[in-house]
Amino acid sequence: MQLLKDRILADGRAINSDVLKxxxxxxxxxxxxxxxxxAADFAEHFKDEGITKVVAIESSGIAPALMTAKALKVPLxxxxxxxxxxxxxxxxxxxxxxxxxxxxYELTASPKFLKAEDHCLIIDDFLANGEAVTGAIRLLRMxxxxxxxxxxxxxxxxxxxxxxxxxxxxxxxxxxRIKSMKSGQVEFEE
Amino acid sequence: MQLLKDRILADGRAINSDVLKxxxxxxxxxxxxxxxxxAADFAEHFKDEGITKVVAIESSGIAPALMTAKALKVPLxxxxxxxxxxxxxxxxxxxxxxxxxxxxYELTASPKFLKAEDHCLIIDDFLANGEAVTGAIRLLRMxxxxxxxxxxxxxxxxxxxxxxxxxxxxxxxxxxRIKSMKSGQVEFEE
Numbered sequence: 001m002q003l004l005k006d007r008i009l010a011d012g013r014a015i016n017s018d019v020l021k022x023x024x025x026x027x028x029x030x031x032x033x034x035x036x037x038x039a040a041d042f043a044e045h046f047k048d049e050g051i052t053k054v055v056a057i058e059s060s061g062i063a064p065a066l067m068t069a070k071a072l073k074v075p076l077x078x079x080x081x082x083x084x085x086x087x088x089x090x091x092x093x094x095x096x097x098x099x100x101x102x103x104x105y106e107l108t109a110s111p112k113f114l115k116a117e118d119h120c121l122i123i124d125d126f127l128a129n130g131e132a133v134t135g136a137i138r139l140l141r142m143x144x145x146x147x148x149x150x151x152x153x154x155x156x157x158x159x160x161x162x163x164x165x166x167x168x169x170x171x172x173x174x175x176x177r178i179k180s181m182k183s184g185q186v187e188f189e190e
Numbered sequence: 191m192q193l194l195k196d197r198i199l200a201d202g203r204a205i206n207s208d209v210l211k212x213x214x215x216x217x218x219x220x221x222x223x224x225x226x227x228x229a230a231d232f233a234e235h236f237k238d239e240g241i242t243k244v245v246a247i248e249s250s251g252i253a254p255a256l257m258t259a260k261a262l263k264v265p266l267x268x269x270x271x272x273x274x275x276x277x278x279x280x281x282x283x284x285x286x287x288x289x290x291x292x293x294x295y296e297l298t299a300s301p302k303f304l305k306a307e308d309h310c311l312i313i314d315d316f317l318a319n320g321e322a323v324t325g326a327i328r329l330l331r332m333x334x335x336x337x338x339x340x341x342x343x344x345x346x347x348x349x350x351x352x353x354x355x356x357x358x359x360x361x362x363x364x365x366x367r368i369k370s371m372k373s374g375q376v377e378f379e380e
C-alpha cells in the first residue's frame with residue numbers, strides 16, 4: 001500500500017536495524033484518514049472470505065481493526081493482554097512471549113464472543129516473529145472459531161513471522177513489507 | 191443517549207451494586223454501529239469547542255475515541271498504561287490508582303503529540319471515581335495542553351467522579367448516567 005509506505009518513509013523512525021517507531025501516526029497519535037484507507041484496503045482484500053468477526057490484539061491493533069470491522073460491517077472482538085498468569089475460569093488464555101521485548105504476557109479472549117461458526121480476520125499493527133498472532137490463532141482454535149486471514153500493517157519480513165504463519169497454512173496480507181532497516185534506512189520488499 | 195441506555199438494559203449485566211459488565215458491546219466485543227452513534231453524539235455536543243485532539247485512555251476508551259476523532263476530523267492521541275514505575279525520559283507520566291481494582295499503574299503520554307496549542311477532548315468508557323480522567327488531565331497539564339471537555343459513555347453517578355471533575359472546573363458530558371445498580375437493577379438518572 002503506497003500511502004502507508006510513503007508515510008513510513010516520511011514519519012517513521014528506524015531507531016536501530018530491528019525497531020521502527022511509528023508513534024506519530026499509528027501507535028500513540030493515530031491518523032484517522034490513514035486508518036480509513038488501511039481499513040478500506042483490508043476490507044477489499046478480504047471481502048469474499050465470509051469474515052464474521054474482526055479480531056484485534058490489544059492495544060495498537062484496535063484502531064485499524066475497528067475501522068476494518070466497520071468497513072466489513074462485522075463486530076470487533078478485542079483480545080486483551082494480562083500482565084501475569086492470572087487464572088480466570090471465564091476466559092480463554094494463552095501465554096505469549098514477545099521476542100522483541102522479552103516480556104511474557106497472557107493473551108485472553110472471552111469465549112462468549114468467539115464461536116465455532118465465526119470466521120475471523122486477525123488485524124495487528126506489526127508482524128515480526130509472529131508470537132502475538134500465533135497466540136491469537138491458539139485462542140481462536142480453543143474457541144473452535146476459524147481464521148479467515150491475517151492482516152498486518154507493517155511486516156518486518158527479515159524476521160520469521162510470515163514464514164511461521166504461512167507454514168501453518170494461514171494467509172498473511174501485509175500493507176508494507178520491510179526488507180531491511182540497516183543504518184536507519186527503511187527498504188521495502190519489491 | 192437513549193440508544194446506549196436501551197443497550198445497557200438489554201445486554202449489560204450489573205454483577206453487583208458497583209460493577210456493570212458491558213463486554214458484549216463495548217469492552218470486549220465492540221458494536222461498531224453503536225460506536226458510530228456515540229461518536230456522532232459526542233461530536234455534535236463538542237463541535238463548537240475548537241477541539242484539536244481527541245485523547246483516549248488505553249484501552250477500552252480507544253474505540254469510541256477513534257470514532258469521535260473521525261467525526262470531529264482531528265487526530266486521536268492514546269494515553270498508555272504501564273504496569274510499573276518505569277522511568278522513561280521521553281514520556282510524561284503520572285501514577286493512577288484505580289479505586290475499583292485497587293491497582294496502581296503509570297498513565298503515560300508522549301509530549302510530542304500534546305502541545306500548548308492543543309485543546310483536547312478526553313473520552314473514556316466509564317466514569318466512577320474519576321481517577322483515570324484526573325490522571326489524563328494531569329498529563330495534559332504537564333504538556334501545557336488544555337482540556338475542552340470530558341466525554342463519558344457510562345457514568346456511575348453514585349460514585350464521586352463527576353463531582354471531582356466539575357469541582358475542578360471541567361465539563362463532563364456522559365451519555366448514560368446510572369443512579370443505582372442495587373439488586374442488579376440498573377436505574378438511570380432522570
